[in-house]
Amino acid sequence: MLKKERQAYILHRLNLHNKVLSTKLGEDMKVSEDTVRRDLQELANAGKLIKVHGGALSLAFNEVQFTNGTIYSQSQKAIIAQKAIGLIKEQMYVLTSGGTTIIEMAKQLPPHLKATFITGSIPVLNAYVSHPNINVIVVGDRVNKEARITVGASAIAKIREVNADLCILGTNAIDLQRGITDSDWEVVELKKAMIASSAKTVCLTIAEKLNSFEALQVCGLQQIDYLVTELDPDDKLLRPYVKAGVTVL
Known part of the structure; x- marks a missing residue:
């Protein structure tokens, strides 16, 4: 998968489940955890997710009140x-x-x-x-x-x-x-x-x-x-x- 495809897949999984694990993403996309971590960091830097130890969280977890x-x-x-x-x-x-x-x-x-x-x-x-x-x-x-x-x-x-x-x-x-x-x-x-x-x-x-x-x-x-x-x-x-x-x- 190209980087653009990987990152689109990560965001889609995150939208569905609110949380993703680096190990599971690596297995699903057949790439190394280092590759996943770099993708997560780039997406976090772009303000599209919250990077945490072992994976990432949806932006919905950034606030107590969710917004549309x-x-x-x-x-x-x-x-x-x-x-x-x-x-x-x-x-x-x-x-x-x-x-x-x-x-x-x-x-x-x-x-x-x-x-x-x-x-x-x-x-x-x-x-x-x-x-x-x-x-x-x-x-x-x-x-x-x-x-x-x-x-x-x-x-x-x-x-x-x-x-x-x-x-x-x-x-x-x-x-x-x-x-x-x-x-x-x-x-x-x-x-x-x-x-x-x-x-x-x-x-x-x-x-x-x-x-x-x-x-x-x-x-x-x-x-x-x-x-x-x-x-x-x-x-x-x-x-x-x-x-x-x-x-x-």
């Missing part, structure tokens, strides 16, 4: 957010993870809604506290600076005390064989606890992340009750998930 200019597929995520809101009923207890799609959902919650939202995601909390009628519960512990969410034993213990009606997850990757997967061990453990403490699990993802996977499994497909994308539920890309028993919105 740094959100990938914002219009698709707005559609997903509206669909997900349709699942939230009055007086529900809702556990949510982090991510730009969850933030979009938080911003679009109807002003009259009275429900309780529980999260440790700092950007999501920022959006929830502006809502006039919802209750907000913070799950506290050490902050994972890359994911901007609280993680660790105390956060997981708190989540296990909850009996939530819904668990709404932002998704890094999903496919038929591996279910929901991610690349951050601490976030994976947090999401597992959220799923275990909820009556129903809702997976939010742009269609581009369908049929992709990361190294660490969050849950199998059988643990997902609803899959929400920007596509029409009858889209052929979603048919295998419907066949697997997931309700698609």
Whole structure:
């Protein structure tokens, strides 16, 4: 791959997953880690990503408040957010993870809604506290600076005390064989606890992340009750998930 092609690939992966690892990029592009590091440095110098040890982060992690200019597929995520809101009923207890799609959902919650939202995601909390009628519960512990969410034993213990009606997850990757997967061990453990403490699990993802996977499994497909994308539920890309028993919105 030419340098221009490599760097376009890196930015695309970053837009999809918010975080990339140098080792994985090297394997995917069949180049050395030194080559990847030089590409990441050039992109960082150009203001297109945030270079960190072992890889890079999306510019979305540069601020607590996300702006439309740094959100990938914002219009698709707005559609997903509206669909997900349709699942939230009055007086529900809702556990949510982090991510730009969850933030979009938080911003679009109807002003009259009275429900309780529980999260440790700092950007999501920022959006929830502006809502006039919802209750907000913070799950506290050490902050994972890359994911901007609280993680660790105390956060997981708190989540296990909850009996939530819904668990709404932002998704890094999903496919038929591996279910929901991610690349951050601490976030994976947090999401597992959220799923275990909820009556129903809702997976939010742009269609581009369908049929992709990361190294660490969050849950199998059988643990997902609803899959929400920007596509029409009858889209052929979603048919295998419907066949697997997931309700698609």
